[in-house]
Amino acid sequence: MTSAQMDDLIVIENLDFAHSYGAHQVYKGLSLRIPRGKITAIMGPSGIGKTTLLRLIGGQLKPQRGTIEFAGYNIPELSRSHLYEQRKRMSMLFQSGALFTDMSVYDNIAFPLREHSKLSEEIIETIVLMKLEAVGLRGARHLMPAELSGGMARRAALARAIALDPELIMYDEPFAGQDPISMGVIVKLIKSLNNSLGLTSVVVTHDVAEVLTIADKVVIIADKKVVAEGSPEELKNSDDPLIHQFLSGEADGPVPFHYRAPSLAEEILGAQQGESHAG
Amino acid sequence: MESRNTQLAVGFFVIIGVLALLFLGLRAANTNFSSNGETYKLYAKFDNIGGLKERSPVKVGGVVVGRVSKITLDGDYYEPLVEMTISKDYDEFSDTSSVSILTSGLLGEQYIGLSPGFIDDTVEMLDDGDYIHDTKSALVLEDLIGQFLFSQGND
Amino acid sequence: MLDRIAGLGKAVLDSIAGAGQAMVMLLRALIGKPQLRKSWPLLMQQMYSVGVLSLIIIVVSGLFIGMVLGLQGYTILVDFGAEQSLGPMVALSLLRELGPVVTALLFAGRAGSALTAEIGLMKATEQLSSLEMMAVDPLRRVISPRFWAGFYSMPLLALIFSAVGIYGGYLVGVRWLGVDDGAFWSVMQANVEWGQDILNGIIKSLVFAFVVTWIALHKGYHCVPTSVGISRATTSTVVTASLAVLGLDFVLTALMFG
Ligand SMILES: Nc1ncnc2c1ncn2[C@@H]1O[C@H](COP(=O)(O)OP(=O)(O)OP(=O)(O)O)[C@@H](O)[C@H]1O
């Protein structure tokens, strides 16, 4: 138990979280460990709160209850300056990419380097070109973000997220919008970053097949908490119907595909019965 | 390179702003005295100062030589006392000089007209803090009309 | 009825909360040790987009307002034979009122709305979040340089506005309508005071600069990050900032010249 704790970079205990004054409970009693130096895949139905979880780890949202320990620091209780100190050790690839629209691709990737390192421009240039090469965008370095396609923007953002080689990288759907070739490249990239530098990676994704090839640990979130976790083999061999449904992508099963709402028939036929929920 | 052009543009912007300030300060506002340069003070008592105000100009033959710096009521009979701050460039007014309160134009502002007196061996020059005794008060329209009617009635 | 009162109460509470948020934002953005090496280029960049790019509209409006003042002033003053006073009339209206106020209103429309929209979009596209996650405080990085740029630019713009306006008044009054050249300037000089008029005008425009930039940044930073939210915030910046400028102008005028 204690040795496991030593090896966990992130330990989440008993987390409760609701957006905006408890209107919608996202997590209730979530506990989760993310092992150091490993790739952890987080899966779950859309809208279940995976992005929210990453933001909680990054300290951008505050939980109502529970602890989120990052390398021994309880993130929600850190002061502003200490939080910024810890954030220097992590990095996040946003679901939307979130490139700075007023800078070229090159400057976007150089940004964290210029901000947090005292490296000379030449060294920065070398690093930036290396990172761009890794995501196949070296030729696009002079383009502005508006001139990139969705998939290219995502890859540029990925290059920016890995620019500083932080201890923890959180990827929010890195594979979305990628063709099979770049998808393969990104999968390898995540794996090699993890292997060569010993980074801890958290990958939120829906691409089950891709992520199972590289993940050391898989966590499935549903119903406000972790419903299954283990190595890819354990999950594949599990005969839990829920895991089975999720890994093979069936709409019907223990995990509901629909956002909470009355049944379609009820809503259409019995429209007068009551107010309909927002979809 | 781009940031260099930006800096140049901003530099020009600041220069234009400073030039505007200089233009306003030198061309539009009076800078020739009062804030800079040496001054001395003269006093004059009037029966009535009309619409004279602090900062009203003191002119000699239309040329501004100073400004009214303070207006108070003085003595047992509460006579209006006007303190004038005059530029040191003009410090050769004689004892016999006179001041009157005049109006520029029909509706214009009121100012103090200073007429230098004659100079010979018998008169002294005015120094800082001296009083000008020969004063003529402001014309007040109502008084004028009253006088006019009074003199008509006498005829 | 009770609903109305509750609605009113909520509106009041919301605006107090908004003011509090804005205050916290500004304090966090401005307090702390400035890093000159990094913030200088950012400030330059913002001075450019906030100041330099507003120059044309300021110069054109200043010129026209000055010309209109010259024309109107002349037709009024000439009836009293006081067209000699055209100079001080134009200069004093510009320096005391129109320079600072019109510049602030134009600034709110031109630069303030742009600031709100830009920051709102940065929020909506998660650029602000992504700065935070890179351990770069968006308040220092994004808000603070924009604030100082607005604070420094607007008084400069107001001075330029007044100078150009006086020149416009001169063009119409002297060149076109034939007021005596010497009288125009000398009567102006006799009536315009450094401290009373020019300095007070500058103080006014510093206050307006502070308020307008602050409102614009606050509305952008705390907007609802959607297209509707951003467009509302932008409108609200122009409306709130303009009202604040006009209200404050009355207070300042009463304090300075009353
Ligand atoms: N700012 C917000 N205010 C209120 N509710 C929010 C907010 N952001 C997200 N939510 C809600 O929180 C829940 C979790 O959102 P989140 O973005 O974390 O989902 P997700 O698991 O990342 O989904 P996806 O896989 O589609 O990206 C959703 O039901 C959403 O409606």
Ligand SMILES: [Mg+2]
């Ligand atoms: Mg998400």
